Amino acid sequence: MATPDPKTRTIQLAHGGGGRLTAELIDTVILPALGGAPSSGGLTDAATLKMDGARMAFTTDTYVVQPLEFPGGDIGKLSICGTVNDLAVCGATPRAISLGLVIREGMEIAELRRLLESAGRTARRTGAAVVTGDTKVLGRTALEGLVINTAGVGEIMPGAELGFDRIQAGDRIVLSGALGEHGLAVMSRRENLSFSSTLQSDCAPLHELTAALIDKLGGAVRFMRDPTRGGLAATLVEIAEATARDLQIDEAAIPVNPAALVAAEVLGLDLLTVANEGKLVAIVAPEAADEAVAILATHDIARRAADIGAVDDVVEHPLVELATKAGGRRIIQMPYGEQLPRIC
Amino acid sequence: MATPDPKTRTIQLAHGGGGRLTAELIDTVILPALGGAPSSGGLTDAATLKMDGARMAFTTDTYVVQPLEFPGGDIGKLSICGTVNDLAVCGATPRAISLGLVIREGMEIAELRRLLESAGRTARRTGAAVVTGDTKVLGRTALEGLVINTAGVGEIMPGAELGFDRIQAGDRIVLSGALGEHGLAVMSRRENLSFSSTLQSDCAPLHELTAALIDKLGGAVRFMRDPTRGGLAATLVEIAEATARDLQIDEAAIPVNPAALVAAEVLGLDLLTVANEGKLVAIVAPEAADEAVAILATHDIARRAADIGAVDDVVEHPLVELATKAGGRRIIQMPYGEQLPRIC
Numbered sequence: 001m002a003t004p005d006p007k008t009r010t011i012q013l014a015h016g017g018g019g020r021l022t023a024e025l026i027d028t029v030i031l032p033a034l035g036g037a038p039s040s041g042g043l044t045d046a047a048t049l050k051m052d053g054a055r056m057a058f059t060t061d062t063y064v065v066q067p068l069e070f071p072g073g074d075i076g077k078l079s080i081c082g083t084v085n086d087l088a089v090c091g092a093t094p095r096a097i098s099l100g101l102v103i104r105e106g107m108e109i110a111e112l113r114r115l116l117e118s119a120g121r122t123a124r125r126t127g128a129a130v131v132t133g134d135t136k137v138l139g140r141t142a143l144e145g146l147v148i149n150t151a152g153v154g155e156i157m158p159g160a161e162l163g164f165d166r167i168q169a170g171d172r173i174v175l176s177g178a179l180g181e182h183g184l185a186v187m188s189r190r191e192n193l194s195f196s197s198t199l200q201s202d203c204a205p206l207h208e209l210t211a212a213l214i215d216k217l218g219g220a221v222r223f224m225r226d227p228t229r230g231g232l233a234a235t236l237v238e239i240a241e242a243t244a245r246d247l248q249i250d251e252a253a254i255p256v257n258p259a260a261l262v263a264a265e266v267l268g269l270d271l272l273t274v275a276n277e278g279k280l281v282a283i284v285a286p287e288a289a290d291e292a293v294a295i296l297a298t299h300d301i302a303r304r305a306a307d308i309g310a311v312d313d314v315v316e317h318p319l320v321e322l323a324t325k326a327g328g329r330r331i332i333q334m335p336y337g338e339q340l341p342r343i344c
Numbered sequence: 345m346a347t348p349d350p351k352t353r354t355i356q357l358a359h360g361g362g363g364r365l366t367a368e369l370i371d372t373v374i375l376p377a378l379g380g381a382p383s384s385g386g387l388t389d390a391a392t393l394k395m396d397g398a399r400m401a402f403t404t405d406t407y408v409v410q411p412l413e414f415p416g417g418d419i420g421k422l423s424i425c426g427t428v429n430d431l432a433v434c435g436a437t438p439r440a441i442s443l444g445l446v447i448r449e450g451m452e453i454a455e456l457r458r459l460l461e462s463a464g465r466t467a468r469r470t471g472a473a474v475v476t477g478d479t480k481v482l483g484r485t486a487l488e489g490l491v492i493n494t495a496g497v498g499e500i501m502p503g504a505e506l507g508f509d510r511i512q513a514g515d516r517i518v519l520s521g522a523l524g525e526h527g528l529a530v531m532s533r534r535e536n537l538s539f540s541s542t543l544q545s546d547c548a549p550l551h552e553l554t555a556a557l558i559d560k561l562g563g564a565v566r567f568m569r570d571p572t573r574g575g576l577a578a579t580l581v582e583i584a585e586a587t588a589r590d591l592q593i594d595e596a597a598i599p600v601n602p603a604a605l606v607a608a609e610v611l612g613l614d615l616l617t618v619a620n621e622g623k624l625v626a627i628v629a630p631e632a633a634d635e636a637v638a639i640l641a642t643h644d645i646a647r648r649a650a651d652i653g654a655v656d657d658v659v660e661h662p663l664v665e666l667a668t669k670a671g672g673r674r675i676i677q678m679p680y681g682e683q684l685p686r687i688c
Contacts, residue, residue, distance in 0.1 A: 011451040016481030025479065029453055033460035034443070034474045035467065047475035049440050051499050054396030058497055060442035061478045096393050098404035099378070100493045102446075107355040109373055116377035123379065130378045131391035134405045134493075135369065137360030139685070144486035149444045149478075151495030153402055155395050341483070 014337020018229025018275075021337045046090045048156065057092035059083055060151040066342040068115060068146055070189045072181070072200030073277070075148055076119035078344060081205050081277055082228065083152040084126045088210040089224040089280065091160025094128035095153055102136045102147035115146070126205045128152065145342075157211065159218045164242040166222040171311040172289035173249060174282045176209060176302035177202070178257040179232055180264060180274035186343045188263055198259045204278030204301045212295050213282060220288035225281050229344060230335050231273040233320070235281050237334040239311075240318040247320045249309030249332070272322075273335040275343050283311060358681020362573025362619075365681045390434045392500065401436035403427055404495040410686040412459060412490055414533045416525070416545030417621070419492055420463035422688060425549050425621055426572065427496040428470045432554040433568040433624065435504025438472035439497050446480045446491035459490070470549045472496065489686075501555065503562045508586040510566040515655040516633035517593060518626045520553060520646035521546070522601040523576055524608060524618035530687045532607055542603045548622030548645045556639050557626060564632035569625050573688060574679050575617040577664070579625050581678040583655075584662040591664045593653030593676070616666075617679040619687050627655060 014021045046059035063079045073081075084094045099119065103112065123130050185201040187193075206226060213221050227235040232254075240247050256271070264271045278301055284292045289307045296305035320332040358365045390403035407423040417425075428438045443463065447456065467474050529545040531537075550570060557565050571579040576598075584591050600615070608615045622645055628636045633651045640649035664676040 009453050011447050011449055011453060011456065011481055013449050013481050013483060016447065016479055022479055025453075026477075029457050030445075030460060030477065030479065033457045033464055035464035047440060047442075049475070049497065051395075051400060051439060051497070052398030054398040056395060056497075058440055058442060058495075059476050060444045060493070060495055062444040062446055062480050062491075062493060064446060064480050064482055095395060096391060096402055098391075098402060098495045100404045100406040100495075101374075102406055102408060102491055103355050103360065105355055105357050109353050109355060109369075112355065113373050113377045116374055120377055120379035131393070132403050133370075133374065135360055135366060135374065136406050136408050137355055137357050137685075138408055138488070139357060142488035142686075144482070147406075147446055147491060149404070149406060149493035149495075151402075151404055151442045151444075151493075153393065153395070153400075153497060341481075342486075 013341050017337040019234060019335035019337050046086045048090065055156040057087050057090040057154045057156055059086035060149065061086065062147060062149040063344060064145065064147055064342050065186060065344050066145050067189060070186045070201055072185055073203035074115055074118050075146060076115035077122045078203050078277060079148040079150045080119050080122040080126065081203050082344065083150040084128060084205045084207055085226040087152050087154035088207040089226050090156065091162050091210065091214055092154030092156045093211065094126050094207055095155055096131045097123060097128050098132045098151045099130050100134040100149040102138060102143060104143045104145065105137055105140050107146065122205065126207055157214050160214050161219045162221065162223050164223060167243045167245065167283050167311055169311060169313050170286045171222055171283050172286055172307050173247065173309040173311065174284055174289060174292045175254065175306055175308045176280040176296050177304045178255040178260060179276060180260045180271040181257055182277040183274035183340050183343045184260050184263040187267060187340050193263065193266065199263055202276055202278035206278065206280050209280050209296055209299055209302055213292060216295055217284065217288045217292060220285040221282060222285065223283040227276050227279055227281055229275050231275055233272040233332050234334055236320045236332060240320050244314050244318050246312035246315055246318055247309060248312055249322050251322055251324045253306050253308045255304040255306050269339055272332060273339065277344065357685050361679065361681040363578060363679035363681050390430045392434065399500040401431050401434040401498045401500055403430040404493065405430065406491060406493040407688060408489065408491055408686050409530060409688050410489050411533055414530045414545055415543060416529055417547035418459055418462050419490060420459035421466045422547050422621060423492040423494045424463050424466040424470065425547050426688065427494040428472060428549045428551055429570040431496050431498035432551040433570050434500065435506050435554065435558055436498030436500045437555065438470050438551055439499055440475045441467060441472050442476045442495045443474050444478040444493040446482060446487060448487045448490065449481055449484050451490065466549065470551055501558050504558050505563045506565065506567050508567060511587045511589065511627050511655055513655060513657050514630045515566055515627050516630055516651050517591065517653040517655065518628055518633060518636045519598065519650055519652045520624040520640050521648045522599040522604060523620060524604045524615040525601055526621040527618035527684050527687045528604050528607040531611060531684050537607065537610065543607055546620055546622035550622065550624050553624050553640055553643055553646055557636060560639055561628065561632045561636060564629040565626060567627040571620050571623055571625055573619050575619055576625065577616040577676050578678055580664045580676060584664050588658050588662050590656035590659055590662055591653060592656055593664065593666050595666055595668045597650050597652045599648040599650055613683055616676060617683065621688065
């Protein structure tokens, strides 16, 4: 009899990477154990609730980034942006945030204060108050660093009609800016790489971008997502699989940050798979694509917004295909596991 | 110049104990850093939101209990009960729960599945679906055990009118059962104490108790709280301080579990300060007290419900006073810090 592969019976770092292995763990262990798929058809990043007539979005994320402070942000700012963005891409206006701390014994209170001040500043920018919280402390040997969980509640905008099922052939794929800056800034700082001085995390709240798109384009906005863990690759493969449609993207159209390109090369990473924390992918009706790019580009964090490709027909084996600058074609795959642990 | 006391500049285990030191950290560091008190006047266990006309409660808690499984429960069941109970004591019907996992690399997937099945079973009993989640994995040296954060959203019952400001002189203090079973069951298991075989955690959802009270007694229910970390002592001192009223409780009236009494004695603990995870404190109008006790006692988890004391007048220095069985009087204080780390 074969001994079970330890990889199939114990948790690997890659199970937390936001790629194929995370999806497998969720589908084969977490969802069945919790009692089957919820009504929305999956344990989504943000769930939609109807309560007493109000259309609400509800989401959670836990942040374990190391180091706690990195160029362009820190775990406090990140913990607010991440949850605000999960609400925003559901077409919701962020209203209230909960913040649960797990602190390591011995942490400097001055450092904790600094990180929470950063969270508070970010929350105020988004108009969402931190209204409830919880504090736990673990012993020095039990936890390395700091864990922050945030959950968020938002009110879905009246004009928002978003969903995988609204995506149609011919729809355009709009990206709000250059890729990979968050993951690479954190990794560069951790590895003390020299380009860390020029590379900044893109960590930012996206609620103004999403509100502007819905406000001005209404139902022409079909779907939105922020490409965090697993990067643009994971987001596009997820869309292709959920809609059973091919996606075509154009490498030449994807905005690139030269410092990120260098860092990715040094670290041996594909920019398409590296995490972003301040970027938006929007699927929009073809006639609205130019206006969507123009609306995004009026915001500082999305000046380089671009139309990077299109949604195609329903097929049996949906693929994400990249037309390379060199004139070739490459199939984009869901990253398997964790390339950069503890980046968010 | 004096060197600052390291206790005042670094985090201690006691900062996470739910007592005086936790309150100080919240008031002097966390709330000011996050940007001042939210509108409700504090970072409460559950916040009340109004969205599009709906009256909602929103809460979060992080669970770090060790061991992960203990007599009467496990971290999965606990993570649902704790959040459901925070909603229930606000008079809310639990509707949706988020679940954020931080898993240690190398954890047996079978164990994770068992704990999540327990969470799922408990959630189904409460009618609140787990609708959204997040999964992170930390390396073997970065985390000991498992961290589960849950946040919850509930709909406030139409008849619920609860708040510190509704508490009046003469109101009765009703307790749903015997004290300290959760904290002592966990601690006994951890220390391999012999009485662990008879002592079970009281971990249970309280939503049926709270709904029955509000349904039948309406505005005669002034305030509810589940006495978790810091035990009954912390809950009563908090009520005394928030209302500026003396509270009088009667030791002879407080239900006691003999096994818990023995365990507390062996561990050198005061039962009044040990955590419960399935007990309710309700402040009710005097004329409703007997009925409140009768309503609670129809539920298996509250068969020993009792009227244990009364709320008194507004005073300058509010105190919680215990009339002892021996005929003496003892002032009950807020526990300072952590007596039993990682019990929830």
